[in-house]
Amino acid sequence: MRIIENVINNMKIRSKLIISYLLIVIVTVVIIGGYLTSRMNNIVVQNAISEGRYNNKTIKSRMEESLKLAINTSDMIYQDDNIHALVTENYNNYGDVVTAYSTFNVLNDYLVYYNDFNSIKLYVDNETLLNGSNIIKVDDEIRESEWYKNAIDGKGIITWLYKKDETTKNYNLSLVRSINSDSRGNIGVLVISVNIGKLGDIVRDERYRSSILLDGRVVYSNSLPIGEMADLGKSEAEASYYYDVKEEFNEDGDHSILNTFKIDKSFNNTFQVLVEVPVDLITLESKNVITKSIIIIALAIFCSLIVILYFSKNFADRINVLRNEMHKVVKGNFNIKKSISGNDEISEVYDDLYFMMESINKLIDEVYVRKIQQEKLMVKQKEAEFKMLASQINPHFLYNTLETIRMRAFCNGDRELAGIVKKLGKIMRRNLEVSNESVSFESEIELVKNYLEIQELRFKGKVEHEFNIEVESKKYKILPLLLQPIVENAFVHGLEGTKEKGKITVSAFEDLGYLIVEISDNGCGMTRERLEFINENLGKTNKKENGHQSIGMGNINERIKIFYGEKYGIHVFSELNIGTKVVLILPAIEGEENKC
Numbered sequence: 001m002r003i004i005e006n007v008i009n010n011m012k013i014r015s016k017l018i019i020s021y022l023l024i025v026i027v028t029v030v031i032i033g034g035y036l037t038s039r040m041n042n043i044v045v046q047n048a049i050s051e052g053r054y055n056n057k058t059i060k061s062r063m064e065e066s067l068k069l070a071i072n073t074s075d076m077i078y079q080d081d082n083i084h085a086l087v088t089e090n091y092n093n094y095g096d097v098v099t100a101y102s103t104f105n106v107l108n109d110y111l112v113y114y115n116d117f118n119s120i121k122l123y124v125d126n127e128t129l130l131n132g133s134n135i136i137k138v139d140d141e142i143r144e145s146e147w148y149k150n151a152i153d154g155k156g157i158i159t160w161l162y163k164k165d166e167t168t169k170n171y172n173l174s175l176v177r178s179i180n181s182d183s184r185g186n187i188g189v190l191v192i193s194v195n196i197g198k199l200g201d202i203v204r205d206e207r208y209r210s211s212i213l214l215d216g217r218v219v220y221s222n223s224l225p226i227g228e229m230a231d232l233g234k235s236e237a238e239a240s241y242y243y244d245v246k247e248e249f250n251e252d253g254d255h256s257i258l259n260t261f262k263i264d265k266s267f268n269n270t271f272q273v274l275v276e277v278p279v280d281l282i283t284l285e286s287k288n289v290i291t292k293s294i295i296i297i298a299l300a301i302f303c304s305l306i307v308i309l310y311f312s313k314n315f316a317d318r319i320n321v322l323r324n325e326m327h328k329v330v331k332g333n334f335n336i337k338k339s340i341s342g343n344d345e346i347s348e349v350y351d352d353l354y355f356m357m358e359s360i361n362k363l364i365d366e367v368y369v370r371k372i373q374q375e376k377l378m379v380k381q382k383e384a385e386f387k388m389l390a391s392q393i394n395p396h397f398l399y400n401t402l403e404t405i406r407m408r409a410f411c412n413g414d415r416e417l418a419g420i421v422k423k424l425g426k427i428m429r430r431n432l433e434v435s436n437e438s439v440s441f442e443s444e445i446e447l448v449k450n451y452l453e454i455q456e457l458r459f460k461g462k463v464e465h466e467f468n469i470e471v472e473s474k475k476y477k478i479l480p481l482l483l484q485p486i487v488e489n490a491f492v493h494g495l496e497g498t499k500e501k502g503k504i505t506v507s508a509f510e511d512l513g514y515l516i517v518e519i520s521d522n523g524c525g526m527t528r529e530r531l532e533f534i535n536e537n538l539g540k541t542n543k544k545e546n547g548h549q550s551i552g553m554g555n556i557n558e559r560i561k562i563f564y565g566e567k568y569g570i571h572v573f574s575e576l577n578i579g580t581k582v583v584l585i586l587p588a589i590e591g592e593e594n595k596c
Contacts, residue, residue: 013319014312021308026301033297040293041286045279049247049255052208052277056245056257059210059273062202066116067263067271070175070192071158073110073120075265077190078156078179080106083122087135088184091128098130107134118172118195119165122179123148124188138188142166151178151189160269162217162227165193171227172196173219196220206275209254213272223276230274232258255279318346325350329357438589439480441508441515442473448483448506455491459502463495468507476515477589479563482556486519486570486582489553494523494580515588520581526574534572553582560586 011019077083086104091097107120125138142148147161158177165172172193179187199220203210211221211230218224245259255277260270318340325336336357340350445467452465487504495502500522507518526534538557557570564587574580 012316014316017312017315018308021304025304029297029301033293037290037293040290041283044282044286048208048277048279048282049257052255052257052275053245053247055206055208055210056259056273056275059202059206059212059275060259060261063199063212063271063273064261064263066194066198067160067175069114069116070194071263071265073114073117074158074175074177074190074192077107077110077120077122078177082106084179084181084184084187087122087124087126087129087188089128090126094130097128101130101132101135116195116198118193119167119191120193121191122188123191125186136166147176148189151176152186154178156180157268158265160214160263160271162214162219163191170196173199173214208278209276211274213274215270216272232272232274315346322346322350322353326353329353335361437480438477440474441471441476441478444478444480444483445469445473445506445508448487451484451487452504461501463491463502463504466503466505468505470507470509471515473508475590477591478515478586479559482560482584482586483517483519485556486553486584490519490521490523490580490582494521494525498522498524510588513588515586517584517586518581519584520579522579525576525578525580527576531572531574538570538572560584 082104083106086100089100091100107122110120111117120134121136122134123136123138123142125143127137129135129137131137136142138148147163150159154177156178158175161174161176162171163174163176164170173196174194175192176189178189181187196219199212203212203220203222206222209221209223211224212219213230216229216232218226218228218230220226224230245257247255247257257275257277259273259275261272262270321340328336336354340347449465449467452463456463456465483506487506490504491502495504503522505518505520507520509516534553538554553570553572560569568585568587571583571585572580573583
């Protein structure tokens with residue numbers, strides 16, 4: 001046994017496939033194929049007969065639903081006193097009849113609710129009535145007809161007829177019964193015509209020959225003449241008392257399935273469902289299939305000997321491709337072929353190998369690209385810091401000079417001038433203290449307040465400001481010098497060009513983890529084109545404003561996005577002659593120090 005195992009393990013895959021085929025496939029196909037072909041005929045026949053039985057039961061069940069609906073409807077009409085009163089009343093004139101008909105819609109309602117019926121007609125022997133769509137006045141012809149006499153004699157017993165409609169001249173399967181009342185005697189004869197098309201839907205699409213019979217007469221069929229008596233191979237009397245399912249092979253070689261049944265409350269009639277399964281045709285087809293199967297099996301065995309040789313070679317070649325590409329990967333070469341032919345497990349394994357190599361290459365590229373992006377961000381950050389420092393020309397000299405002027409003004413008693421210089425000094429000190437660390441939101445608000453108070457003194461009552469800070473300003477940290485440049489822009493580009501009293505409003509609130517700061521003015525605003533231009537160019541820096549380089553909104557927007565991420569930044573809203581609002585969206589960071 002070990003020797004055989006060693007021999008098999010040392011064989012090439014192609015040799016294993018050929019030997020396995022010869023020992024297993026051919027023997028298995030011959031044995032199983034012979035057995036299956038011998039069983040095929042019986043299975044096909046039994047399946048066909050079972051299908052015929054099922055179709056027969058289905059037709060019967062669906063037919064019973066339609067017929068019982070008609071019976072239940074006739075019961076409701078039979079017991080309806082309003083109908084009794086309507087058709088037994090002796091009317092003085094036709095106007096009274098028309099009025100009575102106009103208020104009576106019960107029979108029409110049944111037709112609307114149930115599409116199983118073609119018509120519902122009540123035949124009444126009342127000379128004062130008029131013929132309507134549902135109420136028919138009995139004339140001599142109807143009175144002498146056999147179906148009418150039988151209905152009157154039946155005294156309410158339900159009878160099913162295949163009768164001709166006097167109006168449409170079409171034959172219908174109809175429920176017929178007289179309506180009687182203890183107080184009024186005979187009311188009339190009710191005829192409910194079942195929708196023959198609905199019955200036709202039951203058998204029209206059946207695979208086998210199917211028919212619906214009433215007392216031996218064909219009511220609907222996809223193979224027999226409708227309205228004629230069916231040849232069932234037994235007497236009509238025998239069929240009337242037969243109440244079961246009978247199966248037999250007829251002279252034509254068909255397996256006939258005859259299901260005879262009666263409907264509740266209408267035992268005078270016998271309904272039958274006939275399904276004929278063409279067994280001879282089915283077995284003939286089965287025999288042809290068996291003969292062809294034997295020929296095909298023989299050809300398949302011969303052809304498969306050739307195919308297995310080609311298949312084994314193709315299989316071995318693809319395995320070799322996979323093996324060679326894996327050897328390349330082992331040696332550090334990740335650039336392998338994109339795919340190999342086929343769509344089986346081998347190609348899936350190769351695809352997994354290729355996608356793994358692609359992921360490794362992509363990861364290497366991403367690491368390299370991320371490093372380059374980080375270096376670019378560092379350069380942009382340094383440029384932003386340089387732009388902030390660029391405006392601080394000789395800051396220490398300016399601050400010391402301002403402090404000297406403030407003290408001289410204070411000593412000379414000019415406290416207003418001293419206050420202005422003190423606020424300006426605070427602004428200069430903030431510029432001196434600018435670093436790459438976050439500052440408190442409160443200090444930024446204080447810087448803006450100092451700037452606005454200086455501007456109010458400058459414009460002498462032409463400008464006012466308002467702060468609506470809805471957050472605890474000491475609680476949050478933001479980047480330095482984000483707000484004051486925007487307030488300055490509001491003065492330079494918004495208020496200086498208007499003759500009205502200017503107002504700048506600074507608002508702040510928190511929303512869903514965001515710190516929202518809004519700086520608005522009631523200045524001249526801007527056109528829609530100018531607004532679109534500004535919003536499109538917010539990401540661009542080094543903008544010239546009033547002839548000098550400044551820390552503009554583009555620079556501030558870039559600093560915010562570099563430090564906090566792309567979802568944060570500045571949005572500008574403006575309407576001409578109404579004003580401008582700048583909205584800063586920042587993260588609500590509490591008490592953290594962050595490197596910018």
